[in-house]
Amino acid sequence: MSNNKVSRRQFLSYTLTGVGGFMAAGMLMPMVRFAIDPVLQKSEGGDFVLTEKKIADITEVPERVDFTFEQVDAWYKSDITNAAWVYKEGDQIIALSPVCKHLGCTVNWEGDPAHKNQFFCPCHNGRYEKNGENVPKTPPLGPLDQFEIRENDGFLEIGKAIPNTLV
């Protein structure tokens, strides 16, 4: 008998270790996969929506820019049109969400003739300054949200809403 012959005992132990290892891996893999799943999620950074607004046309007066994206709700797909109030402050372009922080109505720029240079919510007379800051003593308790923006070939692209960074 040569020395490198595998004994019955060794053979069994190798086989059991091998099979056991596969079984353990089969159980552990899904657990590890679940644990690191958030890391593997695709980042939502690509969610910018192209608008028809030219960067060069944006002025210091807030202007309403509509943008449409597809929303999938279970099996129901629909085109959602959202809007932003867009203006230029120095070199910076600002896009504010039109959703009132009180109960979610839509605010309008200079919607109330008595208050120039402010956003106005017609529901409960809430007002915001041009930078989105809520006017004290009106119902809203926080500033308007801001949209992430970027430029694409001279046109404005609007991303997701973020808390106001100007106030």
Add this chain to the structure above:
Amino acid sequence: MHWNGKDSAVFQAQKEYIDTAVIPLIVIDGSEHGFGFAASAADYTLSLANLIENQFKGRIVLFPSFSYTAGQDKQSLLEIWKEELLKAEFKYIFFITSDREWSTMGDGHDVIWTPSVPLDSMDQKMRISVLEDQLRQLIPIFAKKWAN
């Protein structure tokens, strides 16, 4: 607010702010010449109602549309709706319709009648601009009522 579970919870918590009910009135017409027109008008009325909800989200509750046939007694329909909604402490109740018959019923019922525009052949962008125009005309009607 819409008439659903999530929004109804907000409504019950914020009753002092959400004090207006909006009910679209939709006529169902089974006759050969009226079928298509009534369907198109319903489409328009519901789209407009959704836009109103979007504008005044924090002050109104948009109810599911009320559908009826031409023969039903309109006056009593209104009374029944109002009676029920007053239980929920709504201060203002608006009905919105493009059925011409309501326009002849006179004022005092808060029925907002808007002539229907056929939206079928329009693309999304055109639809929105038509509806936004209509909405702009409706805002003062709401504002006036609320100011009183």
